[in-house]
Amino acid sequence: MGPSGGTEHGGTEHLDVRREGATLVLTLNRPEAKNALSLPLLVGLHDGWVEADEDDGIRSVVVTGAGGDFCAGMDLKALAGRGMAGEQYRDRLKADPDLHWKAMLRHHRPRKPVIAAVEGHCVAGGTEILQGTDIRVAGESATFGLFEVKRGLFPIGGSTVRLQRQIPRTHALEMLLTGRPYSAAEAASIGLIGQVVPDGTALDKALEVAEQINACGPLAVEAVKASVYETAEMTETDGLKSELERGWPVFATEDAKEGAKAFAEKRPPVYRRA
Structure with a gap:
């Protein structure tokens, strides 16, 4: 140990x-x-x-x-x-x-x-x-x-x-x-x-x-980090477009559904990288 x-x-x-x-x-x-x-x-x-x-x-x-x-x-x-x-x-x-x-x-x-x-x-x-x-x-x-x-x-x-x-x-x-x-x-x-x-x-x-x-959704965390670095040297217009490309797929994940469900049920979420 x-x-x-x-x-x-x-x-x-x-x-x-x-x-x-x-x-x-x-x-x-x-x-x-x-x-x-x-x-x-x-x-x-x-x-x-x-x-x-x-x-x-x-x-x-x-x-x-x-x-x-x-x-x-x-x-x-x-x-x-x-x-x-x-x-x-x-x-x-x-x-x-x-x-x-x-x-x-x-x-x-x-x-x-x-x-x-x-x-x-x-x-x-x-x-x-x-x-x-x-x-x-x-x-x-x-x-x-x-x-x-x-x-x-x-x-x-x-x-x-x-x-x-x-x-x-x-x-x-x-x-x-x-x-x-x-x-x-x-x-x-x-x-x-x-x-x-x-x-x-x-x-x-x-x-x-x-x-x-x-404790946060791992797919969300990784997408957020990637977006921050990817957009750092872009114009604001290009960066906002890139953010949507990174961000929208996260909403379609099972983890996103679990996060909302756990919030409604007042319990810790169980994320599965799915």
Whole structure:
């Protein structure tokens, strides 16, 4: 059993996977390195996203970090497999050169809602992964930032594209061009994260949000998420047309009938993805 009573399964030596009801919990577990991204960690993340997409029993995903940190970014030595990553992981990367980008949610958007539970450091590659999540909760002492320019590097995990779409451009450019750290309170004030909670409770709050999502109709939830992202770059006219194409089929499902029936009968609905 997991530390919160969930069932453990899968994962790698740097990425723990467990189920909490209908929620898949992915825990970056390399605390001695502030959960810096190693190849085993990236492979575990990638496989977790795939599992969430393929298993209809999973209705939401929570991603978090062990040891009081979320992720301190890329570990170049570990990524190269020097004394840490086994041959099987290098083979995985060779077979799919985009695996690490999918793991960081740069090239992949899971169809289930993804909630980030952040404590401690969430910087560089950690902040880049964050931008691929849907809902974000952080402990009050959490730290965010894109430090790449300070090291003469480029935040190539998608930040120059996505950040300006998620927060006002002036804040995006300040974060990208200064490489300075941001407190949880400041990150919330510019819209990078949604909620700030007492330290040590981010995971509990994320699981609480996940439970609220899990109680909703899964076909409706997935269609709503897809519509939000599909229409983000459309004109309002095109977006409203696309919304109808996504939304009307939901009304014809058995789950929609069950939702209305359960409301009338004053009982919790039992959704069957039908």
